[in-house]
Amino acid sequence: MASRLSPRAAVVVTGSELVRGDRRDLNGPFLVHELLSLGVEPARITIVGDAPDELEAALREGLAYDVLVTSGGLGPTHDDRTVELLARAAGVELEVDAAVEREIEARSRAVAERLRRPYADFASGVTKQATLPRGAVVAGLAGTAPAFALIVGECVAVVLPGPPGELQALWHRALDLDVVRSVVARAQPPQRRTLRFYGVSESSVAAALEAAGGDGDGVDATICARHFEIHVDLVVAPGAERRADALEAALLPPVEGFLYTRGEAPVEAVVLDACRARGWTLATAESCTGGMVAERLTSVPGSSDVYVGSVVSYADAVKESALGVPAEVLRAHGAVSAATAAAMARGVRERIGADIGVAVTGIAGQGGATAEKPVGLVYLHASGPAGELAADFSYGGDRESIRRRATVAALHLVRRLVTES
Amino acid sequence: MASRLSPRAAVVVTGSELVRGDRRDLNGPFLVHELLSLGVEPARITIVGDAPDELEAALREGLAYDVLVTSGGLGPTHDDRTVELLARAAGVELEVDAAVEREIEARSRAVAERLRRPYADFASGVTKQATLPRGAVVAGLAGTAPAFALIVGECVAVVLPGPPGELQALWHRALDLDVVRSVVARAQPPQRRTLRFYGVSESSVAAALEAAGGDGDGVDATICARHFEIHVDLVVAPGAERRADALEAALLPPVEGFLYTRGEAPVEAVVLDACRARGWTLATAESCTGGMVAERLTSVPGSSDVYVGSVVSYADAVKESALGVPAEVLRAHGAVSAATAAAMARGVRERIGADIGVAVTGIAGQGGATAEKPVGLVYLHASGPAGELAADFSYGGDRESIRRRATVAALHLVRRLVTES
Numbered sequence: 001m002a003s004r005l006s007p008r009a010a011v012v013v014t015g016s017e018l019v020r021g022d023r024r025d026l027n028g029p030f031l032v033h034e035l036l037s038l039g040v041e042p043a044r045i046t047i048v049g050d051a052p053d054e055l056e057a058a059l060r061e062g063l064a065y066d067v068l069v070t071s072g073g074l075g076p077t078h079d080d081r082t083v084e085l086l087a088r089a090a091g092v093e094l095e096v097d098a099a100v101e102r103e104i105e106a107r108s109r110a111v112a113e114r115l116r117r118p119y120a121d122f123a124s125g126v127t128k129q130a131t132l133p134r135g136a137v138v139a140g141l142a143g144t145a146p147a148f149a150l151i152v153g154e155c156v157a158v159v160l161p162g163p164p165g166e167l168q169a170l171w172h173r174a175l176d177l178d179v180v181r182s183v184v185a186r187a188q189p190p191q192r193r194t195l196r197f198y199g200v201s202e203s204s205v206a207a208a209l210e211a212a213g214g215d216g217d218g219v220d221a222t223i224c225a226r227h228f229e230i231h232v233d234l235v236v237a238p239g240a241e242r243r244a245d246a247l248e249a250a251l252l253p254p255v256e257g258f259l260y261t262r263g264e265a266p267v268e269a270v271v272l273d274a275c276r277a278r279g280w281t282l283a284t285a286e287s288c289t290g291g292m293v294a295e296r297l298t299s300v301p302g303s304s305d306v307y308v309g310s311v312v313s314y315a316d317a318v319k320e321s322a323l324g325v326p327a328e329v330l331r332a333h334g335a336v337s338a339a340t341a342a343a344m345a346r347g348v349r350e351r352i353g354a355d356i357g358v359a360v361t362g363i364a365g366q367g368g369a370t371a372e373k374p375v376g377l378v379y380l381h382a383s384g385p386a387g388e389l390a391a392d393f394s395y396g397g398d399r400e401s402i403r404r405r406a407t408v409a410a411l412h413l414v415r416r417l418v419t420e421s
Numbered sequence: 422m423a424s425r426l427s428p429r430a431a432v433v434v435t436g437s438e439l440v441r442g443d444r445r446d447l448n449g450p451f452l453v454h455e456l457l458s459l460g461v462e463p464a465r466i467t468i469v470g471d472a473p474d475e476l477e478a479a480l481r482e483g484l485a486y487d488v489l490v491t492s493g494g495l496g497p498t499h500d501d502r503t504v505e506l507l508a509r510a511a512g513v514e515l516e517v518d519a520a521v522e523r524e525i526e527a528r529s530r531a532v533a534e535r536l537r538r539p540y541a542d543f544a545s546g547v548t549k550q551a552t553l554p555r556g557a558v559v560a561g562l563a564g565t566a567p568a569f570a571l572i573v574g575e576c577v578a579v580v581l582p583g584p585p586g587e588l589q590a591l592w593h594r595a596l597d598l599d600v601v602r603s604v605v606a607r608a609q610p611p612q613r614r615t616l617r618f619y620g621v622s623e624s625s626v627a628a629a630l631e632a633a634g635g636d637g638d639g640v641d642a643t644i645c646a647r648h649f650e651i652h653v654d655l656v657v658a659p660g661a662e663r664r665a666d667a668l669e670a671a672l673l674p675p676v677e678g679f680l681y682t683r684g685e686a687p688v689e690a691v692v693l694d695a696c697r698a699r700g701w702t703l704a705t706a707e708s709c710t711g712g713m714v715a716e717r718l719t720s721v722p723g724s725s726d727v728y729v730g731s732v733v734s735y736a737d738a739v740k741e742s743a744l745g746v747p748a749e750v751l752r753a754h755g756a757v758s759a760a761t762a763a764a765m766a767r768g769v770r771e772r773i774g775a776d777i778g779v780a781v782t783g784i785a786g787q788g789g790a791t792a793e794k795p796v797g798l799v800y801l802h803a804s805g806p807a808g809e810l811a812a813d814f815s816y817g818g819d820r821e822s823i824r825r826r827a828t829v830a831a832l833h834l835v836r837r838l839v840t841e842s
Contacts, residue, residue: 017645019463021454022654024445028468033442042440043475047449047466054464061482115624203536222438233443284733290719291712294733298711301786301820309739312705312715312731314724318773322730322743352739365722399722 006041007066007187012058014072014082015162016049026164027071034171036235039187040067056085063089063155067183069171072162074145076125082159087133090152094131097138097146101130104144111144139174142166149179156183191236193244198229198267198412200258205230212250219244228408229267230258260415267411268296268303274418275306275356280384282414283354284310285323285344287335288362288378292407308354313344323347336361336373338390341381349383356384358414364402378406382413386421389413427462428487428608433479435493435503436583437470447585448492455592457656460608461488477506484510484576488604490592493583495566497546503580508554511573515552518559518567522551525565532565560595563587570600577604612657614665619650619688619833621679626651633671640665649829650688651679681836688832689717689724695839696727696777701805703835704775705731706744706765708756709783709799713828729775734765744768757782757794759811762802770804777805779835785823799827803834807842810834 011031017023025047032042043065048054055073059082062068073082087094108122129144136148142161147170150157158174160167174180197205202225209232215221218240222233232251236244252259261270275282284293294310297303311322316335319325325343333339344359362378369375376395382388391413395405432452438444446468453463464486469475476494480503483489494503508515529543550565557569563582568591571578579595581588595601618626623646630653636642639661643654653672657665673680682691696703705714715731718724732743737756740746745768746761754760765780783799790796797816803809812834816826 017643018450019453019466020457020643020654020656021450021452021463022643022645022652023647024447024450026445029439029442029445031442032440036441042442043469043472044479045440045468047468048464051464058465222441222443224438224443226444233441235441281736283739286712286715288719289716290728291707291715291731291733294707294712294735295710295716298709298733298735299821299824302788304735304788307711308736309743310712310731310733310735311743312712312719312733314715314719314731315702315729318704318730322732322773352743367723367725400720403720 006039007183008041008043009035009067009069010043010062010065011035011045012055012062012068012070013045013047013162014050014055014058014070015047016079018047019049027160027162027167030164030168031069031071031171035067035069037189037192038184039189040184050079050081052081052085055081056089059086059089063152063157065155068152068155068157070157070159071167074129074142074147074159074161076122076129076144083132086150086157086159090133090150090157092133092135092150092152095134096127096130097132097136098130100132100138100141100146101126103141104130104146107141107144137177137179139177140170142170147174149174149177151179156180188238190238191241191244193234193236193248194262194264195232195234195248195252195259196229196261196263197232197255197258198260198408200230200255202230205232205255208251208254209247211254212247215247217243219247221247228405260412266296266300267408267415269300271411271415271418272297272300272303272306274415278418280306280355280418281308282306282356282358283308283348283352284410285348285357285359286310286312286410287314287319287344287360288364289360289403289407289410290314292403293358293360293410296407296411309352311348311352319344323351334373336363336368336377336379338379338381338392341379342383342388342390345381345383345388356382356414356417358382358410358417360406360410362402362406364399364406376402378402378409380406380410380413382410382417384417384421387417389417427460428604429462429464430456430488430490431464431483431486432456432466433476433483433489433491434466434468434583435471435476435479435491436468437500439468440470446492448581448583448588451585451589452490452492452592456488456490458610458613459605460610461605471500471502473502473506476502477510480507480510484573484578486576489573489576489578491578491580492588495550495563495568495580495582497543497550497565504553507571507578507580511554511571511578513554513556513571513573516555517548517551518553518557519551521553521559521562521567522547524562525551525567528562528565558598558600560598561591563591568595570595570598572600577601609659611659612662612665614655614657614669615683615685616653616655616669616673616680617650617682617684618653618676618679619681619829621651621676623651626653626676629672629675630668632675633668636668638664640668642668649826681833687717688829688836690721692832692836692839693718693721693724693727695836699839701727701776701839702729703727703777703779704729704769704773705831706769706778706780707731707733707831708735708740708765708781709785710781710824710828710831711735713824714779714781714831717828717832730773732769732773740765744772755794757784757789757798757800759800759802759813762800763804763809763811766802766804766809777803777835777838779803779831779838781827781831783823783827785827786820797823799823799830801827801831801834803831803838805838805842808838810838
């Protein structure tokens with residue numbers, strides 16, 4: 001964690017759907033990540049609905065920090081109360097900002113025209129949205145909602161709209177305001193290092209870290225099991241770089257064989273880069289993962305020069321017809337077997353015409369499970385110009401986690417096939 | 422929202438990775454959804470790291486509500502401070518619970534044996550985890566972490582572990598404790614109704630709701646644009662059922678053509694049920710969505726009796742070889758065209774042998790975009806025994822949102838083809 005001399009921040013997110021569990025908040029995680037990268041220590045995220053007393057209490061608590069960032073509650077209706085309640089919590093008057101009002105009016109007139117509704121329907125909302133705490137410095141508008149910064153005693157409050165795209169754009173514009181800059185200038189951005197492992201347990205990595213002397217002295221280490229991988233994040237305070245180098249060097253030897261990347265590239269990007277470096281193309285054949293491996297690979301921009309396609313062969317007939325899995329393999333070993341996985345991987349290479357094929361077949365749910373082949377049994381196979389690799393596991397999770405685990409395992413199998421050849 | 426006489430709750434989530442933006446909190450949304458369904462009004466979610474002063478402040482604020490539920494900070498190490506700080510905030514002594522200690526010791530001895538480490542390494546952690554505030558009522562253990570409830574003045578605090586699976590299991594066990602029951606018994610669970618629309622704007626649904634008299638009088642309506650659909654949630658207080666019926670009846674006429682389900686079934690489940698009812702099988706052919714349509718369909722347990730498979734034809738050569746899209750169609754119209762979408766849908770029906778085929782082709786990123794075919798242009802086609810349907814759109818979002826929007830559009834296109842035939 002950043003040193004105690006760093007500025008500290010609170011994030012207040014408002015939205016009634018968020019305290020009902022109808023929607024997950026994306027803005028708090030975005031903002032704390034941004035704050036941390038600036039060297040501002042995020043102390044808390046508070047999520048409240050639109051009840052005025054709750055929101056006011058949360059804003060009041062937030063003003064006790066060096067930085068308060070708020071998300072949401074800037075709309076034109078009476079439920080949108082962030083501005084009014086922030087002014088009350090700060091003990092500041094509200095006033096109409098004439099320049100902002102002209103801009104909101106122009107935008108509202110355009111909307112009225114487009115919707116063919118009289119402008120009078122919008123007028124009261126315009127005045128409401130142009131009403132800001134005295135001293136507010138406007139960063140920009142999201143639609144008709146102004147985002148702004150306000151100095152309240154020792155705190156700078158940054159007030160942003162709720163839709164994530166708008167919040168992110170206006171956050172970056174708010175960082176250019178002098179009032180925000182002056183606080184951020186006091187912060188010293190930490191260095192952030194990431195090590196990502198696959199195939200090793202969280203406790204082994206934790207033991208390696210402990211044996212290496214553990215964190216502290218300006219290096220804060222988090223070990224996190226995430227997406228069936230183990231991620232080690234080192235947050236390095238300014239001046240502690242050598243301590244971090246030493247910790248890394250001491251930590252790695254027992255677990256280095258499982259390290260697949262330094263940095264934040266997901267395994268699908270690592271796989272695509274490794275294939276690209278060798279000039280190889282890649283195809284996938286999926287059964288229980290039903291397209292999830294393809295989805296991960298195609299989520300990477302520019303994947304099309306490596307990734308050519310997939311056959312999702314959910315039905316056995318499709319394994320035969322579209323992948324050429326021999327009927328006798330299916331009969332003798334079953335659809336969930338090492339032999340079928342191998343035939344699928346080779347079949348998709350040939351049928352789709354790719355250098356590498358990777359296949360997954362398994363049992364993600366009750367349908368098809370037997371005593372010998374329980375839910376969670378998965379076979380994987382990768383086939384390429386430099387050889388073949390197979391893997392299997394049996395995992396007692398729910399349908400989604402079995403599928404996600406199999407997807408990650410398939411991507412890492414290809415990675416090993418390519419990088420170890 | 423539940424009436425002001427309902428018990429009110431705060432949720433406090435602790436975890437340093439959560440205030441760094443490294444991981445998104447799943448427990449807050451789960452818990453507020455659960456509380457609301459019991460008739461307890463969730464007032465706030467506070468997320469803090471492991472800084473003791475922050476966590477203690479959040480717990481103190483939470484004890485001002487009728488119910489406080491905490492997540493995380495129950496582990497064996499010194500960073501896990503929820504129990505100690507709750508006791509301090511509540512002004513209650515800590516004491517070792519002998520029965521719990523025996524149980525944690527037994528579990529720790531088994532772990533020590535499995536890891537071949539001396540039990541002495543675990544002993545201090547065992548005593549720490551068995552130390553609870555006086556008066557705590559244990560709900561159960563997650564590994565070696567006890568979950569418990571504690572009455573503090575007017576508040577019942579429910580203390581749960583952080584891993585979501587464990588938290589959910591122990592939450593249900595905590596609800597069986599008498600101390601928790603007595604508070605929940607004061608609550609009156611609201612009825613919850615959901616209407617889901619596709620193809621209509623949020624503002625049209627909002628206008629229909631307003632014209633129908635709006636919410637209030639015990640019916641609280643939320644209109645939410647979610648996953649490119651519009652969801653209307655009605656939370657109906659006990660006694661307001663007729664008001665809710667009347668509101669629904671008045672709201673629907675102008676937007677009924679876009680209503681695709683009452684309830685919380687996602688569109689993929691609606692599609693599978695509609696196909697199943699007609700005895701039809703389904704296959705998908707995907708380009709820019711790269712397996713996302715397949716993934717959504719196969720996420721539904723039991724999908725395999727309807728869904729047979731997919732060809733993800735990312736490369737044009739695969740569109741020809743695996744789907745039989747004629748080379749002259751690709752040449753004359755391009756891979757992103759209505760003609761190619763139609764050929765893909767018909768091709769996958771034939772090649773994979775399904776009653777219905779649905780195809781998506783589009784431009785999700787800069788690669789392949791031109792002035793005539795900009796990023797965000799997507800063509801869809803569904804082909805089945807009862808006819809064909811085509812759709813296209815041009816959407817200025819980022820790669821992921823274009824892909825997600827195209828996925829939703831493909832599922833709804835199949836739904837319309839099947840249900841309107």
